[in-house]
Amino acid sequence: MASFVDRVTLHAVGGDGGNGCVSVHREKFKPLGGPDGGNGGDGGAVILAVDPQVTTLLDYHHRPHRSARSGTQGKGDLRHGKGGDDVVLPVPSGTVVRAADGEILADLVGPGETFVVASGGRGGLGNAALASQRRKAPGFALLGEPGEERDIVLELKSVADVALVGYPSAGKSSLVAAMSAARPKIADYPFTTLTPNLGVVEAGSERFTVADVPGLIPGASEGRGLGLEFLRHIERCAVIVHVIDCATLEPRRDPLTDLDVILAELAAYAPDLDIAGGRTPLLERPQLIALNKIDVPEARELAELVRPELEERGYRVVEISTASHEGLRSLSFALAELVTQARAAEPTPVPARAVLRPRAIGERDFTVTRRGGSDGPYYEVLGGKPERWVRQTDFTNDEAVGYLADRLARLGVEDELLKAGAIAGDTVVIGTDGVVFDWEPTMMTGPELLAPRGTDVRMDEPRRRSRRERREAFHERMDAKSAAREELWTDRERGVWTDSAAEPVDETAPADPPDDGAR
Ligand SMILES: Nc1nc2c(ncn2[C@@H]2O[C@H](COP(=O)(O)OP(=O)(O)OP(=O)(O)O)[C@@H](O)[C@H]2O)c(=O)[nH]1
Numbered sequence: 004m005a006s007f008v009d010r011v012t013l014h015a016v017g018g019d020g021g022n023g024c025v026s027v028h029r030e031k032f033k034p035l036g037g038p039d040g041g042n043g044g045d046g047g048a049v050i051l052a053v054d055p056q057v058t059t060l061l062d063y064h065h066r067p068h069r070s071a072r073s074g075t076q077g078k079g080d081l082r083h084g085k086g087g088d089d090v091v092l093p094v095p096s097g098t099v100v101r102a103a104d105g106e107i108l109a110d111l112v113g114p115g116e117t118f119v120v121a122s123g124g125r126g127g128l129g130n131a132a133l134a135s136q137r138r139k140a141p142g143f144a145l146l147g148e149p150g151e152e153r154d155i156v157l158e159l160k161s162v163a164d165v166a167l168v169g170y171p172s173a174g175k176s177s178l179v180a181a182m183s184a185a186r187p188k189i190a191d192y193p194f195t196t197l198t199p200n201l202g203v204v205e206a207g208s209e210r211f212t213v214a215d216v217p218g219l220i221p222g223a224s225e226g227r228g229l230g231l232e233f234l235r236h237i238e239r240c241a242v243i244v245h246v247i248d249c250a251t252l253e254p255r256r257d258p259l260t261d262l263d264v265i266l267a268e269l270a271a272y273a274p275d276l277d278i279a280g281g282r283t284p285l286l287e288r289p290q291l292i293a294l295n296k297i298d299v300p301e302a303r304e305l306a307e308l309v310r311p312e313l314e315e316r317g318y319r320v321v322e323i324s325t326a327s328h329e330g331l332r333s334l335s336f337a338l339a340e341l342v343t344q345a346r347a348a349e350p351t352p353v354p355a356r357a358v359l360r361p362r363a364i365g366e367r368d369f370t371v372t373r374r375g376g377s378d379g380p381y382y383e384v385l386g387g388k389p390e391r392w393v394r395q396t397d398f399t400n401d402e403a404v405g406y407l408a409d410r411l412a413r414l415g416v417e418d419e420l421l422k423a424g425a426i427a428g429d430t431v432v433i434g435t436d437g438v439v440f441d442w443e444p445t446m447m448t449g450p451e452l453l454a455p456r457g458t459d460v461r462m463d464e465p466r467r468r469s470r471r472e473r474r475e476a477f478h479e480r481m482d483a484k485s486a487a488r489e490e491l492w493t494d495r496e497r498g499v500w501t502d503s504a505a506e507p508v509d510e511t512a513p514a515d516p517p518d519d520g521a522r
């Protein structure tokens with residue numbers, strides 16, 4: 004028996020970005036040729052795309068690891084690296100993408116819908132691209148970033164207007180085959196159908212899709228007989244048709260009990276409320292009963308027997324035979340009517356798309372947090388740019404490390420570190436992967452540490468004091484001087500004379516702190 008697959012875990016890895024190149028132009032009689040290292044190519048991404056031709060996730064069950072190619076390195080003479088090609092994985096419409104923890108990342112409904120599972124790393128800039136007025140010949144290049152790596156769960160929830168539900172072998176697949184051009188597998192053993200078969204039905208001017216859900220058995224809502232997997236497919240269908248086998252010879256089964264069993268299962272199943280079309284409880288959707296196999300005489304008798312009772316319960320009942328095609332016409336017109344009503348009630352029964360979470364962290368922002376570690380406090384810097392820049396840095400190259408420091412300072416990371424209370428020598432961790440630094444502020448002199456970057460207390464003109472203030476200061480100095488002198492004389496009289504007392508107060512002390520070579 005083929006394995007039942009409409010839920011798979013996919014491991015996707017984006018391609019790495021190629022490294023930038025460090026190179027200097029060489030030409031005869033041109034000694035200073037300038038930098039000409041090319042950029043690395045970007046890595047390819049792994050992308051899911053809805054493809055109407057694809058109906059199952061079976062491929063990903065067989066090959067769950069998918070990765071895109073890396074970009075190549077830049078080369079001298081301004082040759083840029085080649086980008087890695089994206090890997091586009093076709094998935095059926097109705098594929099729900101979840102993170103490993105179950106959170107819904109995307110709901111892919113309708114052709115052309117895409118979702119980037121793992122983006123490729125950016126290529127690093129070569130030294131030509133890093134050259135600027137200030138830095139004419141960079142002796143370094145940026146590293147390519149590693150590609151993103153992500154595990155996701157793909158789940159197929161079929162998208163159709165009508166879902167056919169019922170016991171195994173009730174004739175659901177036969178009905179799809181009889182009403183549409185679809186040719187599903189039909190056999191007289193239970194669970195022939197493992198993934199839904201989709202067919203397009205035309206009734207007059209109406210067109211709608213019908214899906215046969217794999218057979219349901221008692222306990223399906225608790226997971227018996229893969230029931231939960233099967234029930235999932237009904238979530239998005241607007242109309243439900245109960246296909247009931249009137250010719251079954253199994254003991255303890257008759258149309259009425261069969262219906263009750265299935266209804267109980269549908270009632271017990273609580274669908275996801277966060278996907279497209281999953282908002283109405285299953286049993287509140289329009290339903291119709293198809294009593295099947297009336298080409299068998301006993302079945303026709305039974306159908307006629309139970310029909311009034313079902314109608315009494317409020318159901319619309321159609322007697323059909325997928326073998327003789329009896330009743331199929333009236334069934335498809337009845338369905339067309341229900342589908343039209345459902346579409347009118349909810350203008351978009353299947354919303355084109357619901358990507359429920361926008362992509363990752365904002366690029367501009369970063370945070371600096373002081374944390375207590377086992378060996379003393381450290382400062383954690385998180386944010387798209389700082390983390391990316393660290394990944395791009397070749398730490399064996401001092402110039403590259405200096406460039407990183409400049410970039411971080413320009414972004415304001417140093418200011419924030421100062422504000423958070425960091426001092427030189429403190430441990431700074433950038434990114435969740437934890438690249439650890441002993442922080443050395445780019446300028447190490449005193450005043451800069453006391454004031455934010457770009458402001459230097461030494462540059463601040465001291466305020467010119469008012470005449471009164473100056474006079475007061477003068478008097479203060481004079482008072483101090485005479486007091487000191489008096490003290491000196493009294494000390495002399497007592498016969499104590501010390502060198503230090505000889506210089507009581509330095510009158511010439513400037514108002515500003517002395518420039519004692521702090522630079
Ligand atoms: N006589 C008769 N046999 C039918 C009719 N419809 C289906 N069958 C038979 O019933 C058996 C089961 O049919 P399927 O269409 O595979 O049933 P199913 O409901 O899709 O079954 P699962 O996929 O196992 O859930 C097959 O042997 C069919 O030939 C009918 O109208 N009359």
Ligand SMILES: [Mg+2]
Pocket residue numbers: 175176177188189195196215217
């Ligand atoms: Mg079937």
